[in-house]
Amino acid sequence: MTKDNPGFNTLAIHAGAQPDPTTGARATPIYQTTSFVFNDTDHAAALFGLQQFGNIYTRIMNPTQAVLEERIAALEGGTAALAVASGHAAQLLVFHTIMSPGDNFVAANRLYGGSVNQFGHAFKSFDWQVRWADPSDPASFEAKIDRRTKAIFIESLANPGGTFVDIAAIAEIARRHELPLIVDNTMATPYLLRPLEHGADIVVHSLTKFIGGHGNSMGGVIVDGGTFDWSKSGKYPMLSEPRPEYAGVVLHQTFGNIAFAIAARVLGLRDFGPAISPFNAFMLVTGAETLPLRMQRHCDNALAVATWLKTHDKVSWVSYAGLEDDPNHVLQQRYSPKGAGAVFTFGLKGGYEAGKRFVEGLEMFSHLANIGDTRSLVIHPASTTHRQLTPEQQVAAGAGPDVVRLSVGIEDVSDIIADLEQSLAKL
Ligand SMILES: Cc1ncc(COP(=O)(O)O)c(C=O)c1O
Numbered sequence: 001m002t003k004d005n006p007g008f009n010t011l012a013i014h015a016g017a018q019p020d021p022t023t024g025a026r027a028t029p030i031y032q033t034t035s036f037v038f039n040d041t042d043h044a045a046a047l048f049g050l051q052q053f054g055n056i057y058t059r060i061m062n063p064t065q066a067v068l069e070e071r072i073a074a075l076e077g078g079t080a081a082l083a084v085a086s087g088h089a090a091q092l093l094v095f096h097t098i099m100s101p102g103d104n105f106v107a108a109n110r111l112y113g114g115s116v117n118q119f120g121h122a123f124k125s126f127d128w129q130v131r132w133a134d135p136s137d138p139a140s141f142e143a144k145i146d147r148r149t150k151a152i153f154i155e156s157l158a159n160p161g162g163t164f165v166d167i168a169a170i171a172e173i174a175r176r177h178e179l180p181l182i183v184d185n186t187m188a189t190p191y192l193l194r195p196l197e198h199g200a201d202i203v204v205h206s207l208t209k210f211i212g213g214h215g216n217s218m219g220g221v222i223v224d225g226g227t228f229d230w231s232k233s234g235k236y237p238m239l240s241e242p243r244p245e246y247a248g249v250v251l252h253q254t255f256g257n258i259a260f261a262i263a264a265r266v267l268g269l270r271d272f273g274p275a276i277s278p279f280n281a282f283m284l285v286t287g288a289e290t291l292p293l294r295m296q297r298h299c300d301n302a303l304a305v306a307t308w309l310k311t312h313d314k315v316s317w318v319s320y321a322g323l324e325d326d327p328n329h330v331l332q333q334r335y336s337p338k339g340a341g342a343v344f345t346f347g348l349k350g351g352y353e354a355g356k357r358f359v360e361g362l363e364m365f366s367h368l369a370n371i372g373d374t375r376s377l378v379i380h381p382a383s384t385t386h387r388q389l390t391p392e393q394q395v396a397a398g399a400g401p402d403v404v405r406l407s408v409g410i411e412d413v414s415d416i417i418a419d420l421e422q423s424l425a426k427l
Contacts, residue, residue, distance in 0.1 A: 008191065012290075016068070030281075031063045033062075035056070035057050036054070036055035049246065050254070050266065059269070069082060069083045072205070076185070079226030079257045080261035081223045082222045084219070085274040086206065086220045087209075089220050092118070093268035093269060095128060097267065098150045099126070099150050101128070102148060103148050104150070107152070108135035108153065109393075110135050110161055111155055111397065112186075113388070113397060119153075135154055135155075149177070151182055152173070152181050152182065155184040156335070157188040159371065160398055161397070162319060163321060163328045163331075163398070164331040164335050167195055167200060181201050182201070182204065184204050186205050186372075191338070192338055196223070196227070201228040202260060203225065207287075208220070209371050210371075212288075212372075213290065213374060220276075222260075223261075230260065300413075301413045301416060302339075302406075302408040303322040303340065304413045305408050306318050306320035306322060314349055316402065318345075320340060342408045343371050343407045344408075345398060346406075350402075352382060355404050358424065359379070361422070361423035361426045362420070364411070364419040367379065374409055375409045376419070386399035
């Protein structure tokens, strides 16, 4: 790239990638190997001791993964990134890097149901506690902070509700309490919104969704904003104290503004092992190249579908921040003026039973538990993704009994609407 600051479309195609130096291959090769030959014993020792960067073993690092990492870091405006096997693995490694037993973090109660489960149940085994706050009320986060609080976690655009969050207001609270703000940017993607520009410190993604974009590969990523001082408060010993397994290296001191990404790799990924396969990394790199084109079409189609649904007599409400009269529209205009994303919910007058029948009546939409595919997708959260939550948690998460969630694809919008219309007609 010749310019110092290439545009987003250019970065989506080129960041992190060069023609293969050995073969000249132009597309990123799939380095399908478990391990890498050392030049000599000194080289091996330097790699193991963190004195030199380089490939050792694909559980820790691999050149195909490295292209994906550099690309996403560039798109988000971060200093470094770590690609892992899934979005959930990314979240696990983020919290492992900052939490000790007995610590807590404050999270928005409007999150993907799997994250509500991970935080509320699985994390209990580590004695990490989550405290829920209301993302539409930034002050509610502050009320939950105490001396054992280690971070604040939000989704920039919440799944399944499709609502935007005032990231800057929550970032301000995090900064005042010297806590990192972690933002899951899966639903918005950096094409629509870059949380680091609004005060976030760490960004995580399920790459499985819009960045991969074709519903064929799992992946997750942690982006280090390079913004947080991990040494100041003494609350993040994994980064600020000598590491016995690396001969006393202090990660923050040694690696500065990429220390978080390094710690998540050499202490989290290395020891827990949720590595992304080189093949999946290749698929996700390829997907990322068309992210801007796809994301704009997703948003345009979703707005047309939401506008149409709003006028339908079997639909009681539509929650899509792109609609001018939506209560979330002002935040959407401020944070994501190019569009409101592809995922949104609406309510059927017939409630729970109508929700199930409507999903069954669709022909082109696929009924499945994913978002961010080229194809249009549908799910009835109360009977599927959110069924393990209590009724109160379901409503708080925007997944009550009458709610249908759409992930609007990039097919012709007239065909998408025709499919919805024929299924609604059968109710
Ligand atoms: C917003 C959000 N975050 C995280 C995840 C978890 O990602 P993965 O399924 O890749 O583990 C999902 C999955 O649907 C999601 O929608």
